[in-house]
Every structure is written in structure tokens, then in C-alpha cells.
Amino acid sequence: MPINELRILDALATSASLDLVDRVEPADLAKPTPCEAWTLHGLLAHMTTQHLGFAAAAGGDGDPENWKLVPLGDDPAATYRDSVNKVLNAFAADDIADRKFPLPEFTTEFTFTAEQAISFHFVDYVVHSWDVARTLGLPLTFQREVLDAAARIAEIVPDGQSRLAPGAAFGPAVAADGLSGLDRIVALLGRSPSWAPNGSR
Template sequence: MPIDNLRILDAIVTRTSLDLVTKITPADLAKPTPCSAWTLHGLLAHMATQHHGFAAAADGESHPDHWRLLPLGDDPIDTYRASVNRVLNAFAAHDLADRKFALPEFSTEITFTAEQALGFHFVDYLVHSWDVAKTLGLPVEFQKEVLDAGLGFAKAIPNGKSRDAPGAAFGPAVDATGPSDLDTIVALLGRSPSWPDRMVPQMNLTPAVRE
């Protein structure tokens, strides 16, 4: 996929996540999420941290400290908004396609192309938007172009024993179907479309914690 197209799709899902996060109340932060290791507070901290990590990588930074979990502070929504603004600005760089990304939570052995990095970020925040919406009991919809791309990425991610390993990006695919492509995407990436009716252990990109 051309990087400019991917950049647009990534911005859509990232802004959707922010739209949903702005609806969070203080009482919501203690709620469980489809990422079973986290309350909504923990999920939001992870999401903000990852934005900063990807932004730092886009700026040529490689130190793992850029991926260290950040506190949400007194205004979690504003903290998240700042992280969204940072990553979208970083991804808007005119020469982004020429840059290499050091993503230590994916690999410390290699760097990644901008297209790969955007793909990782895109699918992560497509699913995290669903996570937040489910937690809040709100609907979330995406246009066909977003879902087509998301389904392609989700199907391309290997589903094997590696997903059970500490630090795996996603838990094992769930044998579940739903009426929408978004249901299929989240099932392929280890979530039950019918959550919370069916609780599924999840993994995130932080070592030994499921997303």
C-alpha cells in the first residue's frame, strides 16, 4: 500500500481512538477492558506511551526509554490528546518514507521501514479503538477502506505458538465470528467480538503483558 494512503488510514483510526477517549469519565478508568491485564486506565496509559514511542522512532530515536510506560497525570484525556498530536505530527513528515524505525518492542535486532511501522501502528489503534468502545459500551464504525486494510494486516499476522510467548503483540486468534469485518479483525487478533460475554486473555507490546 502506498505510504500516503497508509498514513491517511492510520490518522483515521488514531483520531477515532481520541474521539472515544474524550468520552471517558473518571469513573470509567477503573473498568475492565478486552485487554484483560488492564483496566481502562492501564490501557489508556499503554496507548499514550505507544504513540510517544512511535513518534520518537519516526524522529530517529532508538532508546528503549521512549517506550517506558508514562503516567497519565491529573488529566488523562489531555495526556492522551497530546500523545495523539505528537504521533500524527511525526508521521506527517514529508520524508517519512525514507526513514528507518527502531522499534525495540518489536525487535532489537533490526529496524523497520516507515511502511512497516505505520502498519503496526494502524492495526494496533484500529483494535484499541474497538477496545475503548467496548469498554465504554459505545459503537464504533470505520469506512470500508479502513476495514479492508485492517483485515489484510490481521490475516497477515502469524497465528501460532509465538502468540503465547511473553511480549507477543497479540494473543492467539479466537474461533469466533461476527456480523462485521471489524468483528473478524478483532477475533483474528485475539479478542472475542462478543466481549465481555466471553473473556479472552490478551497480550500487549510490553514484555510479559498481554494486549
């Protein structure tokens, strides 16, 4: 996929997550999320840290400290907004296509192309936007171009035992037969499309 197209899609997914986070109330932070290990507060801390890690990687900084959870402070939405601005600005660099991304959270053995790294970030924020929307009980709609691109990436993400490892980015895929659009994407990446915060799955 052309890097400019990928950057646009990534910005759409990331901006959708920001629109949702801007609607979070303090009482929402203790709610469960589709990510079983995290409340909404924990998920937002993870998302914020990921943005900052990818922003650092875009500048060639491979320090693992960039990927350690950051505190959200007294205004989690503002902290999150700042991290979104940083990663989108980093990805907007004119020479981004020529850069190599060190991503120590994935591996320290090699670096990634910009296309690979931004595609990782993109599909993650399609799914994390869904996570936040489901937690808050809010609707989420993406353009067809976003869904088609995310589905292509989700279909090639390796499944199997690696997804059971501690800290795995995605859980094992769930049955996706007959599903389409965002439901199919989240199922391929280990979420139940029927998840609801009241405990139903």
C-alpha cells in the same frame, strides 16, 4: 500500500480512539477491558506510551526508554490527546517514506520501513479503538477502506506460540469463521467479538 494512503488510514483509526477517550469519565478508568491484564487506565497508559514510542522511532530514536509506561496524570484524556498529536505529526513528515524506524519493543536486531511501522501502528489502533469502545459500551464505526486495509494486515500477523509470550502484542486468534468487518479483525488479533464488560465473552 502507498505511504500517503496508509498515513490517512492510520490517522482515521487513531482519531477514532481519541474521540472515544475524550468521552472517558474518571469512574471509567477502573473498568475491565478486552485486554485482560489491563483496566481502562492501564490500557490508556499503554496506548499513550505506544504513540510516544512510535513518534520517537519516526525520528530515528531507538532508545528503549521511549517505550516505558508514562503516567497519565490528572487529565488522562489531555495526556492521550498530546500523544496522538505527537505521533500523527511525526508520521506526517515529508520524508517519512525514506526513514527507518527502530522499534525496540519489537526487536533490536533490525529497523523497519515506514510502511511496516505505520501499518503496525494502524492495525493496533483499529483494535484499541474497539477495546475502548467495548469498555465504555459505545458504538464504533470505521469506513470500509479502514476495515479492508486492517483486515489485510490482521490476516498476515503471525499466530501461534509467539502470541502466548509475556508482553505479546496480540493474544491467540479466536474463531473468525463467518465473521466480517471489525468483528473479524479483532478475532484474528485475539479478541472475542462478543466481549462485554459485564463478564460475557
